[in-house]
Amino acid sequence: MSGSPAILRASRHEGASIIRTTCPYCGVGCGVLAAPDGKGGVTVTGDPDHPANRGRLCVKGAALGETLATDGRLLAPRINGAEAGWDAALYLIAQRFARTIAMHGPDSVALYVSGQLLTEDYYVANKLMKGFIGSANIDTNSRLCMASSVAGHRRAFGTDTVPGQYEDLELADLVVLVGSNLAWCHPVLHQRLLAAKAARGTKIVVIDPRRTATCEGADLHLALAPGADAHLFNLLLCHLFDRGRSCTDFLPRLTGTDVAVAAARTSRAEDTGLSPADLDGFLALWAGTEKVVTVYSQGINQSDSGTDKVNAILNCHLATGRIGRPGMGPFSVTGQPNAMGGREVGGLANMLACHLDLENPAHRAAVQRFWASPTMAERPGLKAVDMFRAVEDGRIKALWILHTNPAVSMPDADRVARAIASCDFVAVSDAFGSTDTARLAHVLLPATAWGEKDGTVTNSERMMSRQRAFLPAPGQARPDWWQLAQVARRMGFSGFDWTSPAEIFSEYAALSGVAGALGSDFDISGLRGADYEALAPVVWPLAARKGGRFFGDGRFHTPDGRGRMVPVTARLPEATSAEHPFRLNTGRVRDQWHTMTRTGLSSRLSQHLGEPYLEIHPADAARLGLAPAALAEVTSPQGRAILRAMVSDAVAPGHPFAPMHWTGETAPSGRVDALVAAVTDLVSGQPASKSTPVAIRPFSAGWYGFAVSSHDLAPACDYWAKAPVVGGVQVELAGACAPDDWADWASRLFGTAPTAAVSDPGRGTHRFAFAQDGQLKGAVFVARDPVLVARGHVASMLGKAESGALAGRPGADQPDPGPTVCACLNVGLNSILRAIAEGHALSVQSLGEALGAGTNCGSCRPELAALIHRHSHREAAE
């Protein structure tokens, strides 16, 4: 890999420096150039020299500069809500941990960490817990994310090793995307795939019960029955053997072939829910294409049989020898920016560092010697769901949560929040002090965030890249590694004296050399003496002879060196019940990141899908009497949520979808994990976040409202959802019972009396404006049905002349652009539909030429294609 300078002397910004760093969002791991303007602002562009993205960024990466303001940041440590010094806060954590361990043993404390920690942070957390506290009660949100892939890899390969590289998607003739919404969740990798398709005609198959934006670029969408993936890949395995498509040269490199095929024979075509034509077409295509990559993600991992599903996929690649060679292989794409780094470092409760085995005494002894540690964890610790159960029942009495928001993102989230609230002692490290989890902490530690901290991350293709600081730490914020090391030192442990991430990285690289000598594939000791500051993106294994791929030579990391075929008896998820007849699927939207603490700060990113919603099939909606844009009340045995109904045939009847992003801060009744059952995979402990049985009925709203305000609002009603707009916030509102006096209600909402009002009590509509010196500061619209106003237009009037605001829509000379589709160039749905209707847009390219839509980052191009597809057809049909 050629060395590119870490700091580019300015060309575009006179006198300023441009820093090379890596995007803090998804596992694609795009290189970023950050150009600070010296006044707190930063211009962010894609790094043309980074091999992962070659200059491209998706809309989240492109909007990074809009999320760096320090308003709302946690700037000083707090103890029980009161500001405190670092020393007091660190001492308190060390004392509470030490005391709890002395009284109740090492397993009475726990760390819950994150795949967004940098490798150096992760290394310190793991060393502290496993080597010095002597318990493996350290688990990570990667348990909710990658655990089934980790377990599947270890069963098949002997280690958790991802065989392939991104370029395999460009070299393949067939790419199968299983349970992956690549267009929204790994957008730059998706763009690379589409470019390869345009260049060489790559066939793309999407396997997802839901029609997603990813289906737009695909040749075939298999809307299989929820959870039927192992049946499908079992049928494929049988087909491969029955048609003589297995690889006779590779089979001797494998064990367990016969039992795997015998188990696969129990799967039936009808279990997949696919038509015979679609099923046969897929089997023939996969079997007949040598260069095939099967990409999979949360539709596979987040299942109560996720590990088996992973192995059902791996079995097909092993049986054909289509693994670890250019353009071939199974490819589990990681979600978080350092999910892979955390796996390398051994961040999970059942792993040791550097792909070593926690349960292997020789491995433990070697690591203990290297760390010169007093004690070592000898058995796996509690996995995330069990860890919070242990917090709930008091087995864990002191907990430290870093860089994750479990009160929102864990299944059965209300119960998890109650468990955290009931714990004797909780410390939380976060960049923000108001998250749902931070609000439950006794000690709150301010963390430096992206742009302020230094370290390394590893992306989905095992490429390690540097994240570099280009902004000063705000207030007293400190990096996570420093916080962990300081507590370790205060607990009396030695070996935590680093003064920089570079020193930690060097120690880690040295440890990987010890692991390498024990046979581990993760050996980056060659990077030990490297210039950390200038470290260019590098893929391991470092030895070039492997070409960056594993297993193509038929050598695996199992004791006998052979790959293992795993017998998979496929089963479908538990049936739904009469009481909870719908199966709730959950996941992500294009422009938000998880619990929205950062993407939720950008008004641009909040325009695309800015409110919690339930995507539900028209037949279900009709049967339930649920009108489009009405509110749905969703209940499960775990909890309740209220979500906006998005009626759409993209989902199957009985199988609605809801995004996971909203929180107590943004939409308290839109927290989807309050509904999700904490059912886990027996092997991996990963929760099944995509298949909770729920009941749905219309929320009987007595009124609906919509407000904009230049200051933050704290509504008190059954439903509200907040999103930032330029110069303020917009809030959707609803309640079961209408207040007696709307003017009084509006005054309380805004903390001041309205300056203009238009009411029609007969029709139940009320509109209030709030102005100061003639400038609009706020407005609220109330109606008996979902409020029909041009939201973007009303929001854009904030700070402008008050007159006309209560009309709720632009004058006749200004057409309403409608909800945003292209967030970069701010192009709305209505404008796009008009261009299509007027015949200006027969392709994504001509739409771009006409309106600019889709011409910047390209994240919205699949949606533009879908709109053209649907609406030009409709025009033609009408």
Ligand SMILES: Nc1nc2c(c(=O)[nH]1)N[C@H]1C(S)=C(S)[C@@H](COP(=O)(O)OP(=O)(O)OC[C@H]3O[C@@H](n4cnc5c(=O)[nH]c(N)nc54)[C@H](O)[C@@H]3O)O[C@H]1N2
């Ligand atoms: N915009 C955005 N991008 C992100 C993130 C984000 O928050 N926002 N988060 C990152 C993280 S941490 C992760 S883990 C990744 C996740 O990336 P993905 O896994 O691609 O995203 P999800 O939306 O969770 O789920 C993928 C798909 O699985 C489908 N699915 C559900 N059940 C089944 C099933 O039984 N079988 C099959 N075949 N499919 C099923 C869902 O319909 C959904 O479309 O995204 C990363 N990228």
Ligand SMILES: Nc1nc2c(c(=O)[nH]1)N[C@H]1C(S)=C(S)[C@@H](COP(=O)(O)OP(=O)(O)OC[C@H]3O[C@@H](n4cnc5c(=O)[nH]c(N)nc54)[C@H](O)[C@@H]3O)O[C@H]1N2
């Ligand atoms: N229903 C459902 N639930 C899911 C999923 C799903 O598909 N469906 N997906 C699961 C998956 S795959 C994942 S990965 C999880 C993600 O879930 P979480 O990890 O809980 O989500 P984030 O919002 O990314 O949380 C990161 C936290 O770290 C804080 N932070 C930002 N920068 C820093 C920093 O530098 N240091 C520290 N200490 N803190 C910082 C942020 O403010 C935020 O509070 O959600 C899981 N939950």
Ligand code: SF4
């Ligand atoms: S695809 Fe987007 S979110 Fe993912 S790393 Fe690249 S710029 Fe960041």
Ligand SMILES: [Mo]
């Ligand atoms: Mo994830």
